[in-house]
Amino acid sequence: MLIFGTDIDRINEVKNFLASNFSMKDLGEADMILGIKIIRSQHGIVLTQSSYIEKILRRFQECFSFLFFVIVVKDDAVNEVLEI
16 A cells, blocks of 8 residues: 655554554555656656666567657656756
8 A cells, every 4th residue: 555645744644543453564665656666856756657668668679679769858847856
């Protein structure tokens, strides 16, 4: 289960409630969930599937060696988070 939010006190309250009713283990902050990489910075959070795309490209590299992808990020907010 992924628990997230902006209010750390509320997050801890939910975690304590769940821990009192279920056996659970806190794994800390998530780096990746369901194949989606989570990138954090002081400006915000970006969710990316680049790892999945790279995995697929490696899998089919022999069949599609001529194929390549270029991802251009034009959104200033995303650029700011990625510090581009």
